[in-house]
Amino acid sequence: MTTPHTSSAPPPRPEWLELAEDLRAFRHYLKAERGMSENTVLAYGRDLDRFSNWFAAGNMRDYLKPTLADLADYLAFLRTEQLASSSIARNVVSLRMFYRFLKLEERTTSTTLNLLSSPTLWERVPKVMSQTQIEALLRSPQPGDPFYLRDRALLETLYATGCRASEVVNLGLSDVHLDSAFCKCTGKGNKQRIVPLGKAAITALRSYIGEQRAEIVAASGQCQNVFLSRTGKPLTRMILWKIVKKYAKRIGVAGKVSPHTFRHSFATHLLSGGADLRAVQEMLGHASIATTQIYTHVDAERLKAMHRRFHPRG
Known part of the structure:
Protein backbone atom coordinates (compact mmCIF):
# COMPACT_ATOMS: atom_id res chain seq x y z
CA MET A 1 0.00 0.00 0.00
CA GLU A 123 -23.65 -15.73 7.05
CA ARG A 124 -21.61 -18.91 7.50
CA VAL A 125 -20.69 -20.08 10.97
CA PRO A 126 -16.97 -20.57 11.66
CA LYS A 127 -15.37 -23.70 10.25
CA VAL A 128 -15.17 -26.39 12.93
CA MET A 129 -13.42 -29.75 12.81
CA SER A 130 -15.09 -32.84 14.17
CA GLN A 131 -13.54 -34.51 17.19
CA THR A 132 -12.41 -37.36 14.92
CA GLN A 133 -10.60 -34.91 12.65
CA ILE A 134 -9.03 -33.18 15.64
CA GLU A 135 -7.74 -36.48 16.99
CA ALA A 136 -6.25 -37.38 13.60
CA LEU A 137 -4.59 -34.00 13.31
CA LEU A 138 -3.12 -34.15 16.82
CA ARG A 139 -1.62 -37.57 16.03
CA SER A 140 -0.23 -36.53 12.64
CA PRO A 141 3.27 -35.36 13.76
CA GLN A 142 5.39 -38.51 13.76
CA PRO A 143 8.96 -39.35 14.90
CA GLY A 144 10.11 -39.11 11.28
CA ASP A 145 9.25 -35.39 11.23
CA PRO A 146 12.23 -33.13 12.12
CA PHE A 147 10.43 -31.32 14.95
CA TYR A 148 7.61 -33.67 15.72
CA LEU A 149 7.75 -33.18 19.51
CA ARG A 150 7.47 -29.42 19.06
CA ASP A 151 4.74 -29.74 16.45
CA ARG A 152 2.73 -32.18 18.53
CA ALA A 153 2.99 -29.91 21.59
CA LEU A 154 2.03 -26.94 19.43
CA LEU A 155 -1.10 -28.59 18.04
CA GLU A 156 -2.09 -29.92 21.47
CA THR A 157 -1.70 -26.45 22.98
CA LEU A 158 -3.81 -24.83 20.25
CA TYR A 159 -6.67 -27.24 20.88
CA ALA A 160 -6.31 -27.45 24.67
CA THR A 161 -6.42 -23.68 25.20
CA GLY A 162 -8.35 -22.24 22.25
CA CYS A 163 -5.72 -19.51 22.14
CA ARG A 164 -5.21 -17.21 19.17
CA ALA A 165 -2.16 -17.89 17.02
CA SER A 166 -0.37 -14.80 18.34
CA GLU A 167 -1.04 -15.87 21.95
CA VAL A 168 0.47 -19.31 21.39
CA VAL A 169 3.64 -18.14 19.63
CA ASN A 170 4.16 -15.53 22.36
CA LEU A 171 3.86 -17.99 25.24
CA GLY A 172 6.90 -17.78 27.53
CA LEU A 173 8.30 -20.52 29.73
CA SER A 174 7.16 -18.58 32.78
CA ASP A 175 3.60 -18.62 31.40
CA VAL A 176 3.35 -22.41 31.33
CA HIS A 177 2.66 -24.14 34.67
CA LEU A 178 2.55 -27.84 33.89
CA ASP A 179 2.41 -29.03 37.51
CA SER A 180 -0.64 -26.87 38.11
CA ALA A 181 -2.15 -27.68 34.68
CA PHE A 182 -2.64 -24.18 33.33
CA CYS A 183 -1.01 -21.52 31.21
CA LYS A 184 -1.18 -17.74 31.31
CA CYS A 185 -2.09 -16.11 27.99
CA THR A 186 -1.72 -12.47 27.02
CA GLY A 187 -4.47 -11.43 24.63
CA LYS A 188 -5.96 -8.27 23.14
CA GLY A 189 -4.97 -5.08 24.93
CA ASN A 190 -2.33 -7.01 26.94
CA LYS A 191 -5.11 -8.58 29.01
CA GLN A 192 -3.95 -11.74 30.73
CA ARG A 193 -6.10 -14.77 31.45
CA ILE A 194 -5.62 -18.25 32.87
CA VAL A 195 -6.49 -21.21 30.64
CA PRO A 196 -6.46 -24.85 31.83
CA LEU A 197 -4.26 -27.46 30.17
CA GLY A 198 -5.45 -31.03 29.69
CA LYS A 199 -3.38 -34.16 30.34
CA ALA A 200 -2.53 -34.72 26.66
CA ALA A 201 -1.24 -31.16 26.23
CA ILE A 202 0.78 -31.38 29.45
CA THR A 203 2.40 -34.65 28.35
CA ALA A 204 3.26 -33.25 24.92
CA LEU A 205 4.68 -30.03 26.39
CA ARG A 206 6.81 -31.93 28.95
CA SER A 207 8.33 -34.08 26.21
CA TYR A 208 9.04 -31.12 23.93
CA ILE A 209 10.41 -28.76 26.60
CA GLY A 210 12.54 -31.44 28.25
CA GLU A 211 13.95 -32.96 25.06
CA GLN A 212 13.68 -31.19 21.72
CA ARG A 213 13.49 -27.64 23.00
CA ALA A 214 16.45 -28.24 25.30
CA GLU A 215 18.48 -29.40 22.29
CA ILE A 216 17.51 -26.34 20.23
CA VAL A 217 18.45 -23.98 23.07
CA ALA A 218 21.75 -25.76 23.70
CA ALA A 219 22.75 -25.23 20.07
CA SER A 220 21.45 -21.69 19.59
CA GLY A 221 21.37 -19.91 22.94
CA GLN A 222 18.67 -18.94 25.41
CA CYS A 223 15.20 -17.81 24.43
CA GLN A 224 12.26 -17.51 26.80
CA ASN A 225 9.55 -18.38 24.28
CA VAL A 226 8.15 -21.88 24.55
CA PHE A 227 7.90 -22.62 20.84
CA LEU A 228 11.11 -22.12 18.87
CA SER A 229 12.23 -22.48 15.28
CA ARG A 230 15.18 -24.66 14.34
CA THR A 231 17.46 -21.60 14.76
CA GLY A 232 16.25 -20.99 18.29
CA LYS A 233 14.13 -17.96 17.45
CA PRO A 234 10.47 -17.60 18.47
CA LEU A 235 7.98 -19.00 15.98
CA THR A 236 6.06 -16.44 13.96
CA ARG A 237 2.35 -16.60 13.19
CA MET A 238 3.17 -17.38 9.56
CA ILE A 239 5.39 -20.33 10.51
CA LEU A 240 2.66 -21.57 12.83
CA TRP A 241 0.17 -21.35 9.97
CA LYS A 242 2.51 -23.36 7.71
CA ILE A 243 2.95 -26.04 10.37
CA VAL A 244 -0.80 -26.42 10.80
CA LYS A 245 -1.34 -26.58 7.02
CA LYS A 246 1.40 -29.21 6.69
CA TYR A 247 -0.32 -31.63 9.05
CA ALA A 248 -3.81 -30.74 7.85
CA LYS A 249 -2.71 -31.69 4.35
CA ARG A 250 -1.38 -34.95 5.70
CA ILE A 251 -4.82 -35.99 6.95
CA GLY A 252 -6.62 -34.62 3.88
CA VAL A 253 -8.21 -31.41 5.22
CA ALA A 254 -5.62 -28.85 4.11
CA GLY A 255 -8.06 -26.47 2.45
CA LYS A 256 -10.28 -26.27 5.53
CA VAL A 257 -7.94 -25.87 8.50
CA SER A 258 -5.95 -22.96 9.92
CA PRO A 259 -4.71 -22.11 13.44
CA HIS A 260 -7.98 -20.26 14.08
CA THR A 261 -9.91 -23.46 13.28
CA PHE A 262 -8.54 -24.92 16.52
CA ARG A 263 -10.04 -21.96 18.41
CA HIS A 264 -13.41 -22.42 16.72
CA SER A 265 -13.33 -26.16 17.42
CA PHE A 266 -12.25 -25.67 21.04
CA ALA A 267 -15.22 -23.38 21.74
CA THR A 268 -17.77 -25.42 19.82
CA HIS A 269 -16.74 -28.75 21.37
CA LEU A 270 -16.89 -27.27 24.88
CA LEU A 271 -20.34 -25.80 24.33
CA SER A 272 -21.70 -28.92 22.65
CA GLY A 273 -20.43 -30.89 25.64
CA GLY A 274 -22.45 -28.72 28.00
CA ALA A 275 -19.91 -26.10 29.10
CA ASP A 276 -21.20 -22.80 30.47
CA LEU A 277 -21.15 -19.97 27.94
CA ARG A 278 -19.58 -17.54 30.43
CA ALA A 279 -16.77 -19.99 31.20
CA VAL A 280 -16.02 -20.39 27.51
CA GLN A 281 -16.06 -16.61 27.11
CA GLU A 282 -13.46 -16.32 29.87
CA MET A 283 -11.23 -19.01 28.39
CA LEU A 284 -11.39 -17.43 24.93
CA GLY A 285 -10.67 -13.99 26.34
CA HIS A 286 -13.70 -12.38 24.69
CA ALA A 287 -14.58 -8.94 26.03
CA SER A 288 -18.21 -9.41 24.99
CA ILE A 289 -20.30 -12.55 25.40
CA ALA A 290 -21.95 -11.68 22.07
CA THR A 291 -18.71 -12.71 20.36
CA THR A 292 -18.79 -16.08 22.14
CA GLN A 293 -22.41 -16.72 21.16
CA ILE A 294 -21.37 -17.32 17.56
CA TYR A 295 -20.20 -20.74 18.78
CA THR A 296 -23.53 -21.74 20.28
CA HIS A 297 -24.48 -23.53 17.10
CA VAL A 298 -24.44 -27.28 17.81
CA ASP A 299 -23.74 -29.99 15.31
CA ALA A 300 -27.06 -30.73 13.60
CA GLU A 301 -26.36 -34.45 13.51
CA ARG A 302 -25.86 -34.50 17.28
CA LEU A 303 -29.20 -32.79 17.78
CA LYS A 304 -30.88 -35.25 15.43
CA ALA A 305 -29.34 -38.17 17.30
CA MET A 306 -30.59 -36.80 20.64
CA HIS A 307 -34.06 -36.31 19.16
CA ARG A 308 -34.15 -39.89 17.85
CA ARG A 309 -32.97 -41.21 21.20
CA PHE A 310 -35.21 -39.30 23.60
CA HIS A 311 -38.30 -38.15 21.71
CA PRO A 312 -41.23 -40.59 21.96
CA ARG A 313 -41.89 -40.23 18.24
CA GLY A 314 -38.24 -39.87 17.21
Missing part, protein backbone atom coordinates in the same frame (compact mmCIF):
# COMPACT_ATOMS: atom_id res chain seq x y z
CA THR A 2 1.40 3.39 -0.88
CA THR A 3 1.22 6.23 1.61
CA PRO A 4 -1.11 9.03 0.60
CA HIS A 5 1.38 11.87 1.14
CA THR A 6 4.48 13.28 -0.53
CA SER A 7 7.89 13.75 1.04
CA SER A 8 7.07 17.43 1.68
CA ALA A 9 3.78 16.64 3.43
CA PRO A 10 3.51 16.08 7.19
CA PRO A 11 3.86 12.50 8.40
CA PRO A 12 0.70 10.37 8.44
CA ARG A 13 -1.54 10.41 11.48
CA PRO A 14 -0.93 7.60 14.00
CA GLU A 15 -4.53 6.53 13.35
CA TRP A 16 -3.71 5.98 9.66
CA LEU A 17 -0.70 3.83 10.56
CA GLU A 18 -2.97 1.83 12.86
CA LEU A 19 -5.48 1.40 10.04
CA ALA A 20 -2.70 0.29 7.70
CA GLU A 21 -1.71 -2.40 10.21
CA ASP A 22 -5.31 -3.58 10.54
CA LEU A 23 -5.62 -3.77 6.76
CA ARG A 24 -2.46 -5.89 6.55
CA ALA A 25 -3.88 -8.24 9.19
CA PHE A 26 -7.17 -8.39 7.27
CA ARG A 27 -5.42 -9.34 4.02
CA HIS A 28 -3.56 -12.09 5.84
CA TYR A 29 -6.84 -13.27 7.39
CA LEU A 30 -8.57 -13.49 4.01
CA LYS A 31 -5.74 -15.50 2.51
CA ALA A 32 -4.56 -17.62 5.41
CA GLU A 33 -7.70 -18.11 7.48
CA ARG A 34 -10.46 -17.85 4.85
CA GLY A 35 -8.50 -19.48 2.04
CA MET A 36 -9.40 -16.83 -0.54
CA SER A 37 -7.46 -16.63 -3.79
CA GLU A 38 -4.73 -14.07 -4.40
CA ASN A 39 -6.90 -12.27 -6.96
CA THR A 40 -9.82 -12.00 -4.54
CA VAL A 41 -7.57 -10.69 -1.78
CA LEU A 42 -6.12 -8.11 -4.17
CA ALA A 43 -9.61 -7.00 -5.21
CA TYR A 44 -10.67 -6.42 -1.61
CA GLY A 45 -7.34 -4.74 -0.98
CA ARG A 46 -7.88 -2.24 -3.79
CA ASP A 47 -11.31 -1.33 -2.44
CA LEU A 48 -9.96 -0.82 1.06
CA ASP A 49 -6.97 1.16 -0.20
CA ARG A 50 -9.55 3.64 -1.49
CA PHE A 51 -11.12 3.79 1.97
CA SER A 52 -7.69 4.13 3.61
CA ASN A 53 -6.71 7.05 1.40
CA TRP A 54 -10.07 8.71 2.03
CA PHE A 55 -9.54 8.30 5.79
CA ALA A 56 -5.94 9.56 5.59
CA ALA A 57 -7.17 12.74 3.93
CA GLY A 58 -8.95 13.65 7.17
CA ASN A 59 -12.49 12.74 6.18
CA MET A 60 -13.13 10.61 9.25
CA ARG A 61 -12.10 11.08 12.87
CA ASP A 62 -11.99 7.51 14.20
CA TYR A 63 -12.26 4.51 11.87
CA LEU A 64 -12.88 2.20 14.85
CA LYS A 65 -16.04 4.18 15.73
CA PRO A 66 -17.69 4.99 12.40
CA THR A 67 -20.79 7.14 12.51
CA LEU A 68 -23.74 7.25 10.14
CA ALA A 69 -22.44 10.60 8.90
CA ASP A 70 -19.05 9.01 8.16
CA LEU A 71 -20.66 6.26 6.11
CA ALA A 72 -22.87 8.68 4.23
CA ASP A 73 -19.83 10.83 3.41
CA TYR A 74 -17.88 7.81 2.19
CA LEU A 75 -20.74 6.63 -0.03
CA ALA A 76 -20.96 10.16 -1.45
CA PHE A 77 -17.23 10.05 -2.11
CA LEU A 78 -17.57 6.75 -3.98
CA ARG A 79 -20.18 8.32 -6.21
CA THR A 80 -17.89 11.26 -6.97
CA GLU A 81 -15.32 8.70 -8.13
CA GLN A 82 -17.78 7.93 -10.95
CA LEU A 83 -17.87 4.26 -10.04
CA ALA A 84 -20.55 2.00 -11.44
CA SER A 85 -23.32 0.94 -9.08
CA SER A 86 -21.90 -2.59 -9.01
CA SER A 87 -18.46 -1.23 -8.07
CA ILE A 88 -19.92 0.88 -5.26
CA ALA A 89 -21.77 -2.19 -3.98
CA ARG A 90 -18.54 -4.19 -4.04
CA ASN A 91 -16.73 -1.44 -2.10
CA VAL A 92 -19.47 -1.56 0.52
CA VAL A 93 -19.14 -5.33 0.80
CA SER A 94 -15.36 -4.98 1.20
CA LEU A 95 -15.85 -2.41 3.95
CA ARG A 96 -18.41 -4.56 5.75
CA MET A 97 -16.06 -7.56 5.60
CA PHE A 98 -13.24 -5.47 7.04
CA TYR A 99 -15.40 -4.24 9.92
CA ARG A 100 -16.68 -7.75 10.52
CA PHE A 101 -13.03 -8.81 10.86
CA LEU A 102 -12.32 -5.92 13.26
CA LYS A 103 -15.30 -6.99 15.37
CA LEU A 104 -14.21 -10.63 15.46
CA GLU A 105 -10.75 -9.46 16.54
CA GLU A 106 -12.41 -7.24 19.17
CA ARG A 107 -10.82 -4.15 17.67
CA THR A 108 -14.24 -2.48 17.50
CA THR A 109 -17.70 -2.94 18.94
CA SER A 110 -19.42 -0.72 16.38
CA THR A 111 -22.58 -2.04 14.75
CA THR A 112 -23.06 0.98 12.50
CA LEU A 113 -22.04 -1.02 9.43
CA ASN A 114 -25.03 -3.31 10.00
CA LEU A 115 -27.24 -0.54 8.69
CA LEU A 116 -25.78 -1.02 5.23
CA SER A 117 -27.06 -3.80 3.01
CA SER A 118 -26.00 -7.14 4.44
CA PRO A 119 -24.00 -9.46 2.18
CA THR A 120 -24.52 -13.19 2.51
CA LEU A 121 -20.76 -13.77 2.52
CA TRP A 122 -20.59 -13.66 6.32
